[in-house]
Amino acid sequence: MDILDHPALALLRKDATDIILSAILIRSVFSILLHHKRLLRFFVFSFLLAVTVWGVHSLHLPLSGLLVSGLSALIALMLIANILPELRQVYQSAKINRLLGGYSRAGHQVLEELVSSLLEFTHLKTGALLVFPGKQDIEDLVTGGERIDAALNRSILLSLFNTHCPRHDGAAVIQAGKINWIGGVLPLAASEQAGRDLGTRHLAALGLSQECDAHILVVSEERATLSLAHKGVLRILPTDPTQLRTELSEMLGIQKKSPSHTLFSLALSGAAWVLALLLACVGSVALERQATAKAELPLELRELSVPIKITGVPSQLYVDGPGSLTCTVSVKAPRETDALSAEPKVELALDLSAYPTGPADIALQSDLVRGLPKDWKVDRIEPAQLKLELKASRTLQIPIKVTTVGLDETRFRLRSKKVSPDKIEAEVRDSTWSSEEALSAQPLDLSGLSAGGTHTFHIPIPIPASIRATSGESSPTVKVELTIQERGKK
DSSP states (O other), rough: OOGGGOOOHHHHHHHHHHHHHHHHHHHHHHHHHHHHHHHHHHHHHHHHHHHHHHHHHHHHOHHHHHHHHHHHHHHHHHHHHHHHHHHHHHHHHHHHTTTOOOOOOOOOHHHHHHHHHHHHHHHTTTOEEEEESSSSOOTTTTTSSSSEEEEEOOOHHHHSSTTTTTTTSSEEEEEEEEEEEEEEEOOOOOHHHHHHOOOOHHHHHHHHHHHHEEEEEEEETTTTOEEEEEEEEEEEEOOOOHHHHHHHHHHTOOOOOOOOHHHHHHHHHHHHHHHHHHHHHHHHHHHHHHHHHHHOOEEEEEEEEEEOOOOOOOTTTTSSSSOOOEEEEEEEEEEEEHHHOOOOOOOOEOOOTOSEEEEEEEOOOOOGGGGGTTTOEEEEESSSSEEEEEEEEEEEEEEEEEOOOOOTTTEEEEEEEEEESSSEEEEEEOOOOOOTTOEEEEOEEEETSOOOOEEEEOOOOOOOEEEEEEOOOOEEEEEEEEEEEEEEEO
16 A cells, blocks of 8 residues: 555645644634724624623522623624624725735835825925725725726826816825826815815815725815825825825835834744644644544434435326335434434435336335434434335326205205216326225305205315326316205296
8 A cells, every 4th residue: 555545644634734724714814803903802802791691600690690691782782883894894805805904015116106296296286186095995985087097107197187187176096006096076074173274175185084094195286285184184294205205105005114123024924823823733633632532422322213205206106105104213322412302303315216117125224314413323224124116197087076965955955966077187196096986075065045046166176195186286176056946846
């Protein structure tokens, strides 16, 4: 046998694959929680709430348990209400491919083009409004304008915000170093709260920053100032090229990091990977031990009364015999209270599609049993053999019998009775059914009859399960005409 096919090595490869994939998933969850702090706080508070409820109930404290049970529902609703905006932000971040990070990193060339353009705007007193989206989607917040796909450079920006450009009054949206929207209309902040000395561009920048985590740069054409709006705060940026470059580098996420900061980031990322790998190893070993311990538990023999579900019978055949069949399945189950107290929904599936017409002797095997828990094993099935007979259905013209009751024979007499139709064509799937046997309807009650003459009734005919009308009706209706004569009259 090849050493690579050794069972121990196969098991090792399986465990290693499980641990590596689990570590990657855990590390991804760490990244999401680190970038969405409110989500992390939600899980911490939920864990503390669950521990508190469990501790109070474990100590059997009646009053405290009642108070905690009442408050926990209210606290849970508050936690859910608090986490909904964060979940929406996580969804929006995933929607625009920024689930594990912030901005798309712009290059140094883009930074230089942006710095040069902004300084030119302030020098020429040209109004401008530039939006740099963050982790949240702003598609529903920016209206109007049109979508474009242009590289960010000085000449294009100067052209867009030139007063002769039709879109110069709107906002330009910049993502991943490209201009993808121009002439956008932003939500305005209330002038009473922001200040009456602010113009429309500044109110628009402040209004959008109150709705999302975007950075908005605005140039005033009156005062030739450059401002930055972020998270509802508007502040003026310096126009010195070096200071402005530093501010924009930090905003765009391309600020040069010191060697110590880079080393710290690498150490933090490595620690997160080590923790994820450790948790994956511990979880894998714990689950493996739990499965091994469960497999080593003493087994207890238990008998189940299991219905036999017959399927695959051809449409022209039927199983001759009782309508419902059962068998006794003896199983070996772990000796656990919860496992033995719960009655599983077990059935024995029998497919007869491959069996021809005539007697069939079918061996009931364990692979036919469905619905058993994974750690339950079939010991035996009684009876071990099932004798059935597949027969062809017969097409018969079955007569219909209608009787009457309650007729006042002192006043009336029944002269004639006509049933239409008087026969029903049906497929009979019962070997005991005689060709002369009739289908009987409920007796007609004539006790309320007050006068003679011809009376017409429409009554349903119940059909047994072993008989199928060729018309497809489960309860066909027949017409009954009765001629009643009053006694003493001709």
